[in-house]
Amino acid sequence: MVESAIAATELVKHFGATRAVDGVSLSVAQGQVLGLLGPNGAGKTTTVRMLATLTAPDSGTARVGGFDIVDQAHQVRGLIGLTGQFASVDNRLTGFENLLLIARLLGQPRKKSRHIARTLLERFELADAADRPVQGYSGGMRRRLDLAASLVGNPRILFLDEPTTGLDPRARRQLWELIGERVAEGTTVLLTTQYLEEADALADDIMVIDHGRVIASGTPEALKRQIGTRTLEIRPASPDALAATAAIMTELAGIAPEQQGGRLSIPAGDPALLPALVRRLDQHGIAPAELQLRSASLDEVFLALTGQASTANDETLEDKR
Amino acid sequence: MSGIGLIDGLRQTGSLAWRAIVQLKRNPWELGDYSFQPVLFLLLFVYIFGGAIAGSTDAYLTFMLPGIVVMNMMFVTVYVGHGLNTDLTSGYFDRLRALPVARWAPLAGRITADLVKQGWSIVLLLGLGWLMGFRMDNPIWGLAGMVVLVLIFALAFSWVSVLVGVVARDPEHVQLFGFTALFPITFVSNVFVPVETVPEWLQGVVMANPVSVLTDACRGLLLGGPWLGSALITLLWAAAITAVFAPLSVWALKRRLR
Numbered sequence: 351m352v353e354s355a356i357a358a359t360e361l362v363k364h365f366g367a368t369r370a371v372d373g374v375s376l377s378v379a380q381g382q383v384l385g386l387l388g389p390n391g392a393g394k395t396t397t398v399r400m401l402a403t404l405t406a407p408d409s410g411t412a413r414v415g416g417f418d419i420v421d422q423a424h425q426v427r428g429l430i431g432l433t434g435q436f437a438s439v440d441n442r443l444t445g446f447e448n449l450l451l452i453a454r455l456l457g458q459p460r461k462k463s464r465h466i467a468r469t470l471l472e473r474f475e476l477a478d479a480a481d482r483p484v485q486g487y488s489g490g491m492r493r494r495l496d497l498a499a500s501l502v503g504n505p506r507i508l509f510l511d512e513p514t515t516g517l518d519p520r521a522r523r524q525l526w527e528l529i530g531e532r533v534a535e536g537t538t539v540l541l542t543t544q545y546l547e548e549a550d551a552l553a554d555d556i557m558v559i560d561h562g563r564v565i566a567s568g569t570p571e572a573l574k575r576q577i578g579t580r581t582l583e584i585r586p587a588s589p590d591a592l593a594a595t596a597a598i599m600t601e602l603a604g605i606a607p608e609q610q611g612g613r614l615s616i617p618a619g620d621p622a623l624l625p626a627l628v629r630r631l632d633q634h635g636i637a638p639a640e641l642q643l644r645s646a647s648l649d650e651v652f653l654a655l656t657g658q659a660s661t662a663n664d665e666t667l668e669d670k671r
Numbered sequence: 672m673s674g675i676g677l678i679d680g681l682r683q684t685g686s687l688a689w690r691a692i693v694q695l696k697r698n699p700w701e702l703g704d705y706s707f708q709p710v711l712f713l714l715l716f717v718y719i720f721g722g723a724i725a726g727s728t729d730a731y732l733t734f735m736l737p738g739i740v741v742m743n744m745m746f747v748t749v750y751v752g753h754g755l756n757t758d759l760t761s762g763y764f765d766r767l768r769a770l771p772v773a774r775w776a777p778l779a780g781r782i783t784a785d786l787v788k789q790g791w792s793i794v795l796l797l798g799l800g801w802l803m804g805f806r807m808d809n810p811i812w813g814l815a816g817m818v819v820l821v822l823i824f825a826l827a828f829s830w831v832s833v834l835v836g837v838v839a840r841d842p843e844h845v846q847l848f849g850f851t852a853l854f855p856i857t858f859v860s861n862v863f864v865p866v867e868t869v870p871e872w873l874q875g876v877v878m879a880n881p882v883s884v885l886t887d888a889c890r891g892l893l894l895g896g897p898w899l900g901s902a903l904i905t906l907l908w909a910a911a912i913t914a915v916f917a918p919l920s921v922w923a924l925k926r927r928l929r
Contacts (some may be wrong), residue, residue: 427771438762442694455688483697
């Protein structure tokens with residue numbers, strides 16, 4: 351049996367009276383991406399900090415790349431790359447100097463270090479900004495540099511702690527692409543995120559974590575199925591038909607659909623709803639411009655699992671660390 | 672368990688010291704503290720107060736230059752804690768700790784860089800003093816002895832700065848605390864005025880102040896007075912400060928990183 355790249359058993363970490371992480375077990379196979387999903391203060395960052403050898407667990411064990419995170423911390427550090435929640439690059443160095451320093455710290459000779467730094471900057475589309483101090487970088491550029499910095503040692507295992515928090519959608523997509531390239535090369539990734547869309551886009555498996563505990567896990571698809579919600583969504587070709595369509599939906603499903611723009615949506619627990627709706631629309635001569643039966647979004651999953659919106663933003667121990 | 676040899680650790684320390692020096696290019700404020708501030712102090716005190724305090728600007732320059740080197744050394748150490756705190760609050764320290772780097776290298780790198788900065792400000796102040804007319808009476812060993820002694824004390828006093836850097840919430844607090852504490856410590860000394868001129872009740876404090884002791888040693892080493900006794904007491908102070916603040920800093924750092 352191939353050992354998991356990351357395997358944790360019952361990790362616990364207290365801060366004072368707070369159990370920041372309360373018995374988290376997880377396992378990530380080689381080359382897989384696990385998304386840890388949860389609101390601020392759920393224990394995601396603390397879990398990553400333990401796995402990245404930055405803080406020792408109060409109890410529980412974990413192995414990263416086959417090495418124990420406490421007794422073989424040094425070996426673990428040689429295998430991992432870490433991108434922190436706060437872009438942890440040096441503002442007062444240039445992008446090039448930042449990467450050069452890391453390469454030198456990893457024991458690369460001077461010339462090779464320069465080469466590594468230039469190549470990464472090129473690949474991360476930072477070549478033009480290479481010799482400018484990081485304090486003048488945009489948020490997206492900083493995150494890209496941060497990710498590049500974690501790749502200097504060509505790590506087999508990558509920890510990404512909220513890599514795109516605070517980025518605009520374009521910068522976020524750009525970062526996703528870069529992460530995706532690493533994954534395609536076989537890097538194992540543990541990703542934490544508050545963005546359901548992000549976990550959905552990047553992760554093979556998702557663990558939903560709240561108050562230091564795992565409350566659900568599975569593939570994005572399985573999680574959506576577990577909640578069981580499917581949504582039927584329709585957009586009539588003519589806006590004039592909206593009222594009539596809504597009336598039909600109400601009649602068939604027993605509840606009024608939600609309207610957003612020219613779209614009507616309704617929970618579709620009953621598989622017979624879709625064919626029935628299509629028949630009735632046809633009878634009334636209403637043509638749908640769009641019609642889909644889709645799985646619940648991860649936002650809806652999270653709401654159903656935790657009973658609270660996923661955008662919970664109360665300041666917690668984890669943020670004040 | 673650490674798995675890092677001494678040689679690797681020293682090389683990493685060198686890289687991290689390089690980083691702290693390169694940072695200076697992007698933070699002219701800090702460079703200004705090493706350069707403009709002591710230069711300003713030197714010029715102001717010598718040409719404005721010098722005549723009143725010592726009768727002539729030349730006499731005052733001779734008296735004060737060794738002292739201002741000591742005073743400036745104290746202020747420069749604040750940046751050890753300031754830099755460390757910046758790394759801790761920004762998360763950069765975590766990045767370093769997640770690398771297979773000797774655990775002591777980040778701190779050692781900071782302190783090494785500090786010694787370079789210290790050297791720079793000593794050269795600057797002595798150079799300017801020379802231009803203003805300062806001449807030493809002792810041969811070159813006196814100068815070398817003074818530089819070594821100041822650097823040893825700087826090394827010890829850096830631990831105080833490290834502790835402040837670890838405990839403080841943000842870099843601004845390090846600065847604030849550093850300057851608030853250092854002004855009385857350096858002014859209640861013999862740096863600017865002879866001990867005899869302060870009220871009697873304060874003379875004990877002034878004479879016991881390690882800043883005064885070190886300044887005495889520096890004056891002796893440059894100008895040919897007695898210096899051995901005060902140099903030895905300075906070394907004792909350095910040892911005592913290190914013995915108290917080094918373990919305390921390491922303990923506080925481990926606690927903060929928990």
